[in-house]
Amino acid sequence: MSEILLSLREVSMHFGGLKALDRVSFDLVEGEILGLIGPNGAGKTTCFNTVSGVYRPTLGEIRFGGIRTDGLPPHRMAALGIGRTFQIVRPFPDLSVIENVIVAMGLPCYRGLFSSCSSWKGRATRERAMELLAKVGLDSLASQKAGMLPLGNLRRLELARALALKPRLLLLDESFSGLRHEEVSRLEELVRQTRKEGISILLIEHNMRVAMGLSDRLVVLDHGQKLTEGSPEEVRKNPEVIRAYLGKGEGGGSNAA
């Protein structure tokens, strides 16, 4: 029984005269991994930002779990069940790694008056945070200041934080960029594991091998418009897609810098 979890209808994002997104529509089915690809500047991160609440779309509708969500602020989207990572990592540098995760675990408590007064230093909280860190392999670094971590670890921390939200939909914004080979494989495994636990995933990825390998389906954007969507095999062979990438000087199997 596959329900549509996320649906975009004619979503447009205009910045003055610039149409960063132009009538983009697609659906994400519950339990799938949907890849959002396209050459640089295609509007992928803008699309993420409209879904996660950072931007209010100029036109169009977004529905999540049946509820209309375009225009809701990011903290409300988190409460509704969307977690995200950021293309340029955003750790809380002066907080420790475990505290970074605990912030996300506080989601149920932030809305209430009394609950937000209760303590976060309890053992149960700490244990659950350690479990999440162990899942991404950061448990040995729990008390380190997050600002000191190298990029690979920071990307894993972003994932741990997003998972701590117990989201229904996870938005991965170029989480694989800048990672070494082994780190990429490990992260791929983590993503697959996450989907097995019932979390749907929408990912942006420049690394074609990863995008093709992980995604059940792909949506291709170019110049703010949806070019096509389909399975990896279909998309790979689509001449328009190839032209869009080649036109920007990129080949089918390139990695982003």
Next chain:
Amino acid sequence: MQLFLEQLLNGLAIGAIYAMITLGLALVYGILRILHVAHAAVYTVGAYVGLAIFSSTHSLTLAVLGSMAFCAALGVLIERFVYYPLLKYPPYVPLIGSIACLLAIEELCRLVGGPEILPFPANLPFPSFTVGGILISSTLSAVYGISAGVLLLLWFITTKTELGLAMRATSQDRAIASSMGINSHWVISVTFMIGSAVAAIAGILVGIYYNQVYPTMGAVPAYKTLALIVVGGLGSVPGAVLAAVLLGVGETLLIGYAGIPLPRDALAFIAMIAVLLWRPQGLLGGRR
């Protein structure tokens, strides 16, 4: 009508002086994003040094030049000792440093020059004349003439010279300007020198205009000029100048002509909040 015009002219003079004081602050903010409150201390020192040189040499020219040189050096000293090392810290750190500087320099002026109000009995070699029945005294025409000259010179420097180009580039992005071969630290120091020298001129002008030089003469402009650079649009030097002139005229007309008993200090901030509500980026502030 006569009174209105007289007050208008007074207001313009005050506005012109505010503009010269605010100019240095706006230049520094534009290039370092630091609220250089200590600028008011440089202005005070300018008045004192000018008075000291004038008292011993009786030459206004020497007083002005000497004071400009001294204050330029003081400005660079503040920049190198206080601001530059603190750039990587959050902005309230250099702000506290700036205010501590202002206090320390004011106190030095008091210790060296005495707490009393000193007179500055100089004659400004400018003509006085009558226009349409209204007397424009030599002091008034001096203020107009000098401020117009300074502003014109500065406009020329910033728009027509390479130095000006370097200054504008450095204020947009220090790192990139550096990588293009601009010695950004040197440009920053020059900016301080220019701003401080102009403050010295303003200090001397005010000292002669009101015939008063005293240690806390910087206190009033210190915080008012902060409101002015916001009203003008943070980062816009012409905006700051415009805001300064408007405030000078507005203050004088409201309080001197219309007789509305508004507190002078708060007026600048009230105007600032009013402008921000209407135009959040300030009068001439644009995208950066």
Next chain:
Amino acid sequence: MSDYSITIGTFIAIQAIVACGLNVIVGYAGQISLGHAAFFGIGAYASALLTTAGGLSFWTALPIVLSITGFIGLVLGLPSLRLKEDFLAITTIGINFIVVSVFLYVPFFGGALGIGGIPRVMLFGERLRGTSFFLLCLGFLAAVLLISRLFTRSWSGLACFALREDEAAASSMGVSPVRFKLVAFVLGTAMAGLGGALYAHYMRFISATDFGFPMSIMFLSMVVVGGMGTLWGPVLGALILGVLPEVFRPLTDYRMFLYAALLLLMIRFQPGGLLGETSVARQIFTRLKGGHGR
């Protein structure tokens, strides 16, 4: 302890309370507030008016004072949420000037003469003065520190830390920036109001000039010098900046200069504060502990 030390101690305790409030806003939540003395003043005037013209006792007036100060903090905090950085900084300075002008020019607040004849605090039928008042202030300071500590351990406090570190990331994790910035603001201004009330009943006479922008900078300096975002930082800062002028008192004429110069040197060479992470004091401390770390 001599009368003189008690006086200094009382001032330091009161200022520490206000500085703790500022620390919540600036240190914990990372917001800018350069007009904190305005709320110190609002608390002082509120308590003064309620106990003189209003005829209430200090204790009955106190919850009202805290509510008024917190409420005004909320009202003034709301629009400032829309401003960024330097605009916000200068607006908070403007708020300070405007509040002081209101106290000076609106006749209800006594104008330039201020408000006098403020009664002493009564506790169990005793008039508190000297040592007993000092102990009362210490008691309130302890309460404020306890509340600060509980705040850092609460989800609210953690939300504020997250906002301070990275607002966009915090918001994507369910932390509403508006709500928690306001929480910090209301808590911080209420603490300042408490300090103001104590100040009014200590001095028994207040006027608008006590609460101007220079006082705001004093409070900010206390927080920064002591160590922003630490629990004891504001107390240490209040202690140092409260004791310094007294240390220099024998040098009468030079005292303001030395005070300013010392503040300048402190901020120049220990901008992280004395209890801050990279401070000399901490380094010496860890070295003394044989490098066992925290």
